[in-house]
Structure formats: structure tokens, C-alpha cells
Amino acid sequence: MTVSIQLEVNGKPVQAAVEPRRLLVHFLREDLGLTGANIGCETSLCGACTVLLDGDAVKSCTMLAAQADGASVTTIEGLAQNGELHPLQEGFWEKHGLQCGYCTPGMILSANYLLAQNPSPNDEEIREGLKGNICRCTGYHNIVEAVKYAAERMS
Amino acid sequence: MAGVLGTSIKRREDPALITGRGKYTDDLKVEGMAHAAIVRSPYAHARIRGIDASAAEALPGVLAVLTARDVAAAGIPGVVPVGWLLPDLKTPAHPMIAADTVRHVGDAVAVVVAEDRYLARDAADRVAVDYEPLDAVADVVAALEDGAPAVHEEAPGNVAFDWEIGERESVDAAFASAAHTVELDLRNNRLIPHAIEPRAVLASYDSSTGEMTIHMTSQNPHVHRLLMTLASLGMPEHKVRIVAPEVGGGFGSKIHHYADEAIVGLCSMKLDRPVKWTATRTETNLTDAHGRDHSTHCALALDADGRITGLRVDTAAAMGAYLSTFAPAVPTYLYGTLMSGQYDIPAIHCHVTGVFTHTTPVDAYRGAGRPEATYVVERLMHLAGDATGLGPVEVRRRNFVPPDAFPYQTQVALAYDSGNYGPAMDRALEMIGYDDLKSEQASRRDNGGKQIGIGFSSYIEACGLAPSAVVGSLGAQAGQWESADVRVHPTASVTVYTGSSSHGQGHETTFSQIVADRLGIDPEAVEVIHGDTDLVQFGMGTYGSRSAAVGGSAIARSVDKIIEKGKKIAAHLLEASAEDLEYEDGSFRVAGSPDRSLALGDVALQAYLAHNYPDDLEPGLSATSFYDPANFTYPFGTHVCVVEVDTETGSIELLRYAAVDDVGNVINPMIVDGQLHGGLAQGIGQALWENAVYDESGQLVSGSLMDYAVPKIHNLIPFELDRTTTPCPHNPLGVKGVGEAGAIASPAAVVNAVVDALAPFGISHIDMPLTPEKVWRAVNS
Structure with missing residues (x-):
């Protein structure tokens, strides 16, 4: 049995028939080939699978593809515009905000949501805003710097 | 290009990773790819009475269900080997798939291959395994007690090895004539590495050529190929290609050769088509080699001037259910040999018992033996500062190997090539503003309320592994x-x-x-x-x-x-x-x-x-x-942690963390700092939050991120870093290595800080992780 869904992914319309139990992250990764959203756990805690759903940061491993019907999804692949890196992408590169890179797409998209809510967060607000995303490499020190860099660039 | 060494140029790796184009193993998709799911033991110890796979096989789209019988029928070696041998080491076989006995929760019992990831998982749940549960032992001390359930018949008393280094007699003599002695019973808590990318493998066998390509999460593809072909699959080495695409962190967990990767290789050979397996977080936590898990008694003898005269260490180190790739080396040659720390210690003896338990195997995890050694030495130095009245700074200074004593031959085999320990301590004190902190501490002690503590860790590590002849003489089955x-x-x-x-x-x-x-x-x-x-x-x-x-x-x-x-x-x-x-x-x-x-x-x-x-x-x-290096390299440094402890609730707040490290010449300062940050987070995590907990039946009760506390961004603080530079004298770059320093130094710094804060309560030790409950109990007992 499948359900048919229609949504927008990175600005492009997508139509698909999916198993009702198919997770959004598997739909994005395996059916659409958008492998930027990664899977690091099955308990909605690591945040590596974070994508934007109608502008909200959501963990795509704990959402069904069917629930995304009618929504607009942005993945890390859709963040750069016209070949220009998003300021957050630049910030993570400039400030060494990533090492292995596995958590990075989710971290950047969560930061994107944070900056949409609060364009000039202080350190504490950045740390509060990103606590749903785990990074095991950086100790977070440079992630805070990367987000500050982006906030300055975007202001 | 002149000036490019020592410059923080941006990483060329990043553009792919920040745009989602980096390809990790699970991102790979090849024509005809099937998916594997592994059936694992829910028991820590059980006999397998029978396996009924018929319900799984009946599901449309299921391609195969393999068990130990299929490994035997394939005529392959079918085992997971240990790559480091110690004298009289017990090496019970570790079959790729358990045949009649399972020895830890997560031990592989069968594998299902299906056309689809979801289907494979469904089918795995339909494999009926008839277990006869047996008594299990998960605790490293309990496993050594008389009558403890045996993990392997070949290892009486659950002893895998009995190892020592140094001279017992000279240490006994030092203690007999000591002016001051301090001693400690401690646990070094078991950790789960938690690379954010779980382990994964895509094996593609082609019967027309007899070749297999394996993409996998590996820190060392050639080592994996060697062990995979030689001991597990029995394939000619030249017919196997192993590729590590982007790898999402390792911290040691992706060094080791595991059963799962070999099982997936066998599936691909059997089916003659590509097969992929990606661990769930729970699976990776049950099967990635864990770290640490020591129980230690240690003691330090000092003379009337506060100079160390002897160090005695006795450790029971968990190996888990099987010997993982480099497991025997970790609590021995990477632990006992580090016991001199930064100090001139005339007599050292370290005795280690390797212990089988019904748990996930333990092997190298960031620091591997050296954090455990640093923790022993630096906790004792903290106590020695109190016992001698010299305080934590002076007792260390007084015992540092002096700068003119290099090369310095320790009593535990290693010869330090270079070092200059005083300046790193000086700089750390300056950065942290030690005198002001001491006054603040004194006033809080007078006034009550939240207390502050200042903890030191002056660490040494031996890294840059290593001269091949040396590691060979110590039991390594590989060159370095x-x-x-x-x-x-x-x-x-x-x-x-x-x-x-x-x-x-x-x-x-x-x-x-x-x-x-x-x-x-x-x-x-x-x-x-x-x-x-x-x-x-x-x-x-x-x-x-x-x-x-x-x-x-x-x-x-x-x-x-x-x-x-x-x-x-x-x-x-x-x-x-x-x-x-x-x-x-x-x-x-x-x-x-x-x-x-x-x-x-x-x-x-x-x-x-x-x-x-x-x-x-x-x-x-x-x-x-x-x-092939002439010696190990010996990075060192002094870290200082400042904490605030709420003695009403037991909660701990990190206030400052300053680290002065000497890693020799630096190629890219930005990357070096990043390595330190990451290591610090893991070491602070060990001290305050992380703990792999088994219950008495051998269930891993902290097997997911719901209950194993990997540090999150709001738990941590900005780190204050600086460096001294003492180039390595024996390699052409003068570099030493930095990947593990943060994880090696920081647990002792944090625990020393908390214990320092609680000194007015007469508390001299609390085992990691320092949860509010443990702190509160200590304050209220």
C-alpha cells in the first residue's frame, strides 16, 4: 500500500507514492537522492537529519514522508543560492565549524532556523538554540563562532 | 610556498561537506544493491538451542537468512581475530556469527538480506531464536570473584592476561620509607565512542572476476582488508578493495575489525550481488568497541620534601566478551608505560589483569590507555598536593622531569625524547589568573553557598604510533x-x-x-x-x-x-x-x-x-x-579547569577551561585547535556525564542517546587555548600529534576541580561521571 504525496523540495515540486511508514529522511535520501541529511540515531536526539519544513527545523528521522504532504522542504542541498554559499555555510568553513562533517548539514539548518528567529543571538542563545544537534568532533567551540560569523554577515 | 607551514588555511575538505555533497558509506547506492539486517542476541549470555528462519524466509523480497551454519558451510576461516598478543594471553575464538553460545547483548546470531532496508528489518524480527539464558557477569570486579559466570572455558577466572611493568620490590621499599603516602580506589568509567556516523558497509562481490569491493566506515582500510581476508572471509588479499569514503568520525571505533562487516561481505559473496548494512545507533552502541572500564587501586609515596619516591598501580581492565583488534595493548603498553607522567619517579610498578566480561568488547577509544594513566597519576598528584601541604602546583613543579634531563628514561620502558614542562604550567596559571581564583575560593569557603574548585592536569602522552620493531617486540601483529x-x-x-x-x-x-x-x-x-x-x-x-x-x-x-x-x-x-x-x-x-x-x-x-x-x-x-619512526612522540601540557559546585543540589557548572599544550611544530593552527576542542569535549564528557551502564544481567541500559549523555552544546563552554613549542627531535617535521591530547588531560582536570571545591567537606574522591546525585550524596554522607 502506498500513499501519494505532493510537496516542494528545495524549490522544486515533487510527487511520489510512498509506503505510509516511510520516514521523511529515507524518502529524501533514498528516493530523491538528497543524501545531505544524515542519520545518526533513531531517537530524535542527534539532529544530523535536521531539515527545514515550511521554515521550521525538524528532525526528518522522526517524521513520515506522508506527513510532509503539502509542505515545503529545504535540505542542505538547497541552501546555497545561484552558486553562492549561504552565510552559515561560509561561517562553518571560515571558522572551522566542522571536522567529519556528518552533523554539519543538520547543524547548519538548525542554525538557519535560529537566526530566522533571532538574527543576532549572543553565545548563550546560540548554545541554547542548537542543543538539539550533537557534534562529537568540534567540542562546539567553533560552531558558536561560525554562527556568530553568519549572523554578522546577514545583518 | 614559504610560510604555508604553521598557517591556518581553510580546509579543502569543507565545500563538499557544507553543501551535502560529501558521500558517506550509507549515501552510496549501486545497481542491484540489497540490504542486510543483523539478528542480535538480547541476552548477555545464553546457549542457542535452535534458530527458525522460516517465517523470515517466507516474506517476499527476502533473499537469504544466514547463520553460523552458513559460515561453516562456506569453508572460510569465519573468525574475528585479535591483532596484539601478550605473553600467556588467552585468545578464545570470536566467531563472525555465534554458533552455540552468545556472550554479550548484541552478539550476531543471524543475518537477513532483503531487497529493501525496511523489509530486511521486518524479516530480522521474524527470525525465531530459541535461547537458554545463562548467568552473566558484566562488572569487571565481579567477573574476577570466585564462582563468577565464565565468559570462556579457555580463560579460567575470566582472566585474559596478567601483565606487569616496573619493579615491585623497589616500590615496596619506597613505600616502607615514605614520609607521605596517598592512595585511591577508582573506577575509570566505560565509554561509548559515539561517532555520529554509525558504522556501515557496502560489499560488492562479483563472481565473474572473484573480486570484492567494500566501501566501509574505516580509519585504516588496509588493516581492515588484511584482517577481513586473512581471518574472516579467506579471500586473496589482492582480490579485495576496501574504500573508506567520507567517514563521519571514528575516535578509535572505526579502527577495529568487526564481525558485522565480515558478515556483510559473506552475504555479498553468497548472493553474488552488492549488500549494504548500516548500523542503527543502538546497534552501533552495542557493537562498536567501548573504551576504558577500569577498576584501579593506586598509591603514591613521597619523601619529606614532597618528592615522589614510588608509584604503585593495580588495575583490573575489562576486555568485554571477546578480544577486539588491539584490545590487549590498550591497558598495558599504552597505559602502564605512561605511569611516570611528567615526573621523575624512581620506582614504579603497574600490574594489570585483563578481564573477560559478558559485555561489548573494549578497545582503543580516543587516548586509549593514556587517559586512564593520566587520570591515575594526576588524581594522585592532587591528593599528594594536599597530603604534603605543597598544593597542586608546587607538588607538580617539584617533581617535573627537569628540562636538562632529556632524553629521559622512565622506569616503565618509555624514553621521553624532549620536554619542558614548567613553562606550560606557568602559562596556564597566568591564563587562568590563579591567585585571584584562590582568593575567590577562600572567600566562598568563608561565606558558604556555591563553592569553586580549581583542578590541574599535567599530562604526557606517547603518540605517533610507533617504531615497528618496538611494537613488534611488545606483541603487535602489525608494523606501525x-x-x-x-x-x-x-x-x-x-x-x-x-x-x-x-x-x-x-x-x-x-x-x-x-x-x-x-x-x-x-x-x-x-x-x-x-x-x-x-x-x-x-x-x-x-x-x-x-x-x-x-x-x-x-x-x-x-x-x-x-x-x-x-x-x-x-x-x-x-x-x-x-x-x-x-x-x-x-x-x-x-x-x-x-x-x-x-x-x-x-x-x-x-x-x-x-x-x-x-x-x-x-x-x-x-x-x-x-x-618508521625512531621513537614515539611525547606531547605534553598543563590543563586547568575551574568549576562551581552547588553543594545544595550537587550540580556542577564549568566556569573556565584553560589548556596549554605542547604538540611540537604546528602545521595548521586552526586544525590543531579544533582537535583539542573535540578531545576536551570528550574528556569533560567522561568526567561529568558519559557512562556505559550495564545492569546485573548484562543489559546495556545506556545504549541510546536517550540515556547515554554525549555532551551537547549548552553543556560546554568556550575553551581557552595556548601552546608552548618543543619540536620533536626525531622526525623531519618536528611534529608530535594532537588528536588525543584533550581527551587525555581533561578528565583529571575536571575531577580535581570538583574535589578541590568539595575539600571543606572532607571529600577526596568521587568516581566519574560526577553526576549531581553522586556529588550530593558525597556532600551529605
Whole structure:
């Protein structure tokens, strides 16, 4: 049995028939080939699978593809515009905000949501805003710097 | 290019990773790919009475269900080997798939292969395994008690090995005449590595060629190929290619050869089609080798002046249910040999019992033995500061190996090549504002309320693993050199093929800096290839903070060979003697005749044309090196942690963390700092939050991120870093290694800080992790 869904992914319309139990992250990764959203756990805690759903940061491993019907999804692949890196992408590169890179797409998209809510967060607000995303490499020190860099660039 | 070494150039790895284009193993998709799910034991110890796979096999789309019977029928070795042997080590077999007994929760019992990931999981749940549960023992101390359930018949008393280093008699004598002694019983808590990318493998066997390509999460593809072919699958080594694509962190967990990867290889061979398996977080936590898990009694003897006269250590170290790849080396040669710390200690004895328990195997995890040793030594030094009245700073200073004593031969085998420990301590005190903090502490002690504590950790590590002859004499079944093949192309751009295999460390960036500096060219003209056994001839991989010191040195040596060959070609073309040629800023020049010179590109082109060429030289401009270091490297430093402890609730707040590290020459400061940050987070995590907890039946009750507390961003604070620089004297780059330093130093600094805060309560020790409950209980007991 499948359900048919229609949504927008990175600005492009997508139509698909999916198993009702198919997770959004598997739909994005395996059916659409958008492998930027990664899977690091099955308990909605690591945040590596974070994508934007109608502008909200959501963990795509704990959402069904069917629930995304009618929504607009942005993945890390859709963040750069016209070949220009998003300021957050630049910030993570400039400030060494990533090492292995596995958590990075989710971290950047969560930061994107944070900056949409609060364009000039202080350190504490950045740390509060990103606590749903785990990074095991950086100790977070440079992630805070990367987000500050982006906030300055975007202001 | 001059000045490129020691410069924070941005990482070339990042553009792919920040745009989602980096390809990790689970991102890969190949034609005809099937999916595997592994059926695992829910019991820590049980006999398998029977397996009924019929319900799984009946599901449409299920391709195969394999058990130990199929491993036997395949006529392959079918085991997971241990790669480091100690004298009298008990080495019970570790079958790829458990045949009649399971020995830890998560032990593989069967594997299901299906057309789809979801279907494979469904089918795995339909495999009915009839278990007869048996008594289990998960605790390292309980496993040594009389009558404890046996993990292996071959290992009476659950003892895997009994190992010692140093002289017991001289230590006994030191204690007999000591003016001060301090002692401690401690647990070094078991940790789960938690690379955010779970382990994964895509094995593609092709019966028409007899070849198999395996993409997998690996820190050392050649080591994996060797163990996979030799001990597990019995395939010829040259028929197997292992590729590590992007690897999402390792911290040791992706060094080891595991059953699961071999099982997936067997599935691909059986079905003659590609098979992929990706661990769930729970699976990876049940099967990735864990770290630490020691129970230790230790004691320090000092004379009336506060000089250390003896150190005694007795440790029971958990091995888990089977001996993992390098497991026996971790609590022995990477632990007992570090017991001298930064100190001149005339008598040391360290005794270690390796213990089988019904738990996930334990092996190298970031620091591997050295954090445990540092924790022992630096906790004792804290107590010694109190016992002697000298305080934590002076007792350390008084015992530092003096700068004129290097090379310094310790009593536990290692010879420190270089060091200068005082300046790192001085700088750390300055950064933290020690005197002001002491006054603040005194006033809080007078006034009550939240207390502050200041903790020190002056650590040493032995890294850059390591001289092959030395590790061979100690039981390693592998060499510890590194290879580098450097090829200068006809247009003077360069490709480096390195045996170091990056998984987040930024090798491509730093290795290009090494070549660019030595060859006087732009780093952008250097490509770095790693992580593929078909491209790189052999490599030992990335672990033990070895990639810059060993892998980087191999690259430097190859570049030097290229320059030597280039001089001969240039001398021929310039009609000069090769001895008169100099190489500088990308050009070969005749000494004293600056107008007679050839650029690297001119020489490279001629090397490939070979039209006008020395008779005694082969064409081409490339060089291969196998660099085997003369010694370990010995990074060191002093870390200071400041905490605030709420004695009403037991909660701890990190206020400051300052680290002064000496990692020798630095190739890319930004990357070095990043490595320190990450190590600090893991070490602070161990001290305050992380704990792999087994219940009495051997269930891992902290097996998911719901209950295993990996540090999150709001738990941590900005780190304050600085460096001193004492170059390594025995490698061409003067580098030492930095990957593990943060994790080695920080647990002791944090615990010392908390204990310091609680000194007015008469508390001298609390075992990690220092949860509010433990702190509160200590304060209220």
C-alpha cells in the first residue's frame, strides 16, 4: 500500500507514492537522492537529519514522508543560492565549524532556523538554540563562532 | 610556498561537506544493491538451542537468512581475530556469527538480506531464536570473584592476561620509607565512542572476476582488508578493495575489525550481488568497541620534601566478551608505560589483569590507555598536593622531569625524547589568573553557598604510533610505519597517496601544506588521495595521533627524495654537478650562479620526456617512502579547569577551561585547535556525564542517546587555548600529534576541580561521571 504525496523540495515540486511508514529522511535520501541529511540515531536526539519544513527545523528521522504532504522542504542541498554559499555555510568553513562533517548539514539548518528567529543571538542563545544537534568532533567551540560569523554577515 | 607551514588555511575538505555533497558509506547506492539486517542476541549470555528462519524466509523480497551454519558451510576461516598478543594471553575464538553460545547483548546470531532496508528489518524480527539464558557477569570486579559466570572455558577466572611493568620490590621499599603516602580506589568509567556516523558497509562481490569491493566506515582500510581476508572471509588479499569514503568520525571505533562487516561481505559473496548494512545507533552502541572500564587501586609515596619516591598501580581492565583488534595493548603498553607522567619517579610498578566480561568488547577509544594513566597519576598528584601541604602546583613543579634531563628514561620502558614542562604550567596559571581564583575560593569557603574548585592536569602522552620493531617486540601483529607515494606530474602539480586515512582530521589540507612548504609550491597544486586500498599501496591508517608525525613524515621524506632526483636531472640539463645544486622556492639553482636555474616544472617535464636525460636515471618524478619512526612522540601540557559546585543540589557548572599544550611544530593552527576542542569535549564528557551502564544481567541500559549523555552544546563552554613549542627531535617535521591530547588531560582536570571545591567537606574522591546525585550524596554522607 502506498500513499501519494505532493510537496516542494528545495524549490522544486515533487510527487511520489510512498509506503505510509516511510520516514521523511529515507524518502529524501533514498528516493530523491538528497543524501545531505544524515542519520545518526533513531531517537530524535542527534539532529544530523535536521531539515527545514515550511521554515521550521525538524528532525526528518522522526517524521513520515506522508506527513510532509503539502509542505515545503529545504535540505542542505538547497541552501546555497545561484552558486553562492549561504552565510552559515561560509561561517562553518571560515571558522572551522566542522571536522567529519556528518552533523554539519543538520547543524547548519538548525542554525538557519535560529537566526530566522533571532538574527543576532549572543553565545548563550546560540548554545541554547542548537542543543538539539550533537557534534562529537568540534567540542562546539567553533560552531558558536561560525554562527556568530553568519549572523554578522546577514545583518 | 614559504610560510604555508604553521598557517591556518581553510580546509579543502569543507565545500563538499557544507553543501551535502560529501558521500558517506550509507549515501552510496549501486545497481542491484540489497540490504542486510543483523539478528542480535538480547541476552548477555545464553546457549542457542535452535534458530527458525522460516517465517523470515517466507516474506517476499527476502533473499537469504544466514547463520553460523552458513559460515561453516562456506569453508572460510569465519573468525574475528585479535591483532596484539601478550605473553600467556588467552585468545578464545570470536566467531563472525555465534554458533552455540552468545556472550554479550548484541552478539550476531543471524543475518537477513532483503531487497529493501525496511523489509530486511521486518524479516530480522521474524527470525525465531530459541535461547537458554545463562548467568552473566558484566562488572569487571565481579567477573574476577570466585564462582563468577565464565565468559570462556579457555580463560579460567575470566582472566585474559596478567601483565606487569616496573619493579615491585623497589616500590615496596619506597613505600616502607615514605614520609607521605596517598592512595585511591577508582573506577575509570566505560565509554561509548559515539561517532555520529554509525558504522556501515557496502560489499560488492562479483563472481565473474572473484573480486570484492567494500566501501566501509574505516580509519585504516588496509588493516581492515588484511584482517577481513586473512581471518574472516579467506579471500586473496589482492582480490579485495576496501574504500573508506567520507567517514563521519571514528575516535578509535572505526579502527577495529568487526564481525558485522565480515558478515556483510559473506552475504555479498553468497548472493553474488552488492549488500549494504548500516548500523542503527543502538546497534552501533552495542557493537562498536567501548573504551576504558577500569577498576584501579593506586598509591603514591613521597619523601619529606614532597618528592615522589614510588608509584604503585593495580588495575583490573575489562576486555568485554571477546578480544577486539588491539584490545590487549590498550591497558598495558599504552597505559602502564605512561605511569611516570611528567615526573621523575624512581620506582614504579603497574600490574594489570585483563578481564573477560559478558559485555561489548573494549578497545582503543580516543587516548586509549593514556587517559586512564593520566587520570591515575594526576588524581594522585592532587591528593599528594594536599597530603604534603605543597598544593597542586608546587607538588607538580617539584617533581617535573627537569628540562636538562632529556632524553629521559622512565622506569616503565618509555624514553621521553624532549620536554619542558614548567613553562606550560606557568602559562596556564597566568591564563587562568590563579591567585585571584584562590582568593575567590577562600572567600566562598568563608561565606558558604556555591563553592569553586580549581583542578590541574599535567599530562604526557606517547603518540605517533610507533617504531615497528618496538611494537613488534611488545606483541603487535602489525608494523606501525606509514607510507607515502608522492608523484610530481609533468606540469609540476603533485598527487600524494598516503596510508593515513582521514575521518575528519583534515589530512588533505595539512598534507598539502607539508608538500607545498617543502617543494615551494602552492598548496592548491597538491592533491591528496587516501582511504582506498587500490590507490594507496599500503597504509596503517589514522589513530594514536599518528597521522602528522608518521604519515606526514613519510610525505616529507618522499618530497626530499624527489628533490634529490630533481637535482640530478637539473644538473644534467644545466651541465653542472648535482652536488652544486640547491633547491629553493620551487627552483633548482647552481650554487653561486643564480642565473643558472630551472623551475620544478622544467625539471618535471624533462623527467617525463626523458629526451635529454642522465644515462643512469629512470624517467619520472615520484618517490615512495615507508617511514618508521625512531621513537614515539611525547606531547605534553598543563590543563586547568575551574568549576562551581552547588553543594545544595550537587550540580556542577564549568566556569573556565584553560589548556596549554605542547604538540611540537604546528602545521595548521586552526586544525590543531579544533582537535583539542573535540578531545576536551570528550574528556569533560567522561568526567561529568558519559557512562556505559550495564545492569546485573548484562543489559546495556545506556545504549541510546536517550540515556547515554554525549555532551551537547549548552553543556560546554568556550575553551581557552595556548601552546608552548618543543619540536620533536626525531622526525623531519618536528611534529608530535594532537588528536588525543584533550581527551587525555581533561578528565583529571575536571575531577580535581570538583574535589578541590568539595575539600571543606572532607571529600577526596568521587568516581566519574560526577553526576549531581553522586556529588550530593558525597556532600551529605
